[in-house]
Amino acid sequence: MQRRAAGGATVMTESEADAVATQACLPEDINAAVANATAAEEDGGDGDGSELDAEAQEARDAALDEDAKLLLADLDESQAEVERMLAEHRLAVGELGGMREGLQSELSDLQDDKWKLELFGELESLKRQLMQLKGLEADMDAAEAILDTAPELLSGGGGEASTSAGDGGDGRGG
Numbered sequence: 001m002q003r004r005a006a007g008g009a010t011v012m013t014e015s016e017a018d019a020v021a022t023q024a025c026l027p028e029d030i031n032a033a034v035a036n037a038t039a040a041e042e043d044g045g046d047g048d049g050s051e052l053d054a055e056a057q058e059a060r061d062a063a064l065d066e067d068a069k070l071l072l073a074d075l076d077e078s079q080a081e082v083e084r085m086l087a088e089h090r091l092a093v094g095e096l097g098g099m100r101e102g103l104q105s106e107l108s109d110l111q112d113d114k115w116k117l118e119l120f121g122e123l124e125s126l127k128r129q130l131m132q133l134k135g136l137e138a139d140m141d142a143a144e145a146i147l148d149t150a151p152e153l154l155s156g157g158g159g160e161a162s163t164s165a166g167d168g169g170d171g172r173g174g
């Protein structure tokens with residue numbers, strides 16, 4: 001019940017203020033029930049006010065309990081969702097860690113293969129150079145053979161004559 005103060009201002013009792021505050025927090029169907037109970041209390045004034053207050057309080061308590069249960073259920077669902085997301089995240093981190101290790105191993109293998117290919121390329125280059133040197137060596141051996149036979153060729157006719165002359169010195173050969 002509202003009362004008028006000395007200056008004409010309207011003053012609510014503490015229970016009325018609680019009812020108004022509760023109405024602002026409750027769903028609309030509960031607000032209507034509380035408003036009806038409050039109106040009946042104000043209109044009744046026959047001494048049943050405490051009974052109506054108790055019923056209204058029970059209705060508010062029941063509504064608050066129901067809201068609390070719904071909020072707790074939502075909270076539980078949210079927690080379950082967060083736990084599921086964390087589990088998925090841990091799984092993804094594990095998979096990414098495995099992929100990282102695999103890629104590092106593959107990179108190491110590729111670097112080894114690169115080194116081997118570079119070494120193989122160098123060996124092939126050295127083989128080509130060696131083959132060229134062998135060709136040059138064969139040419140040098142042929143040139144040396146020619147040089148070794150060149151003095152004989154140059155002195156070829158005279159060498160036999162000096163041998164014949166050395167046998168007897170008279171040129172008869174016998």
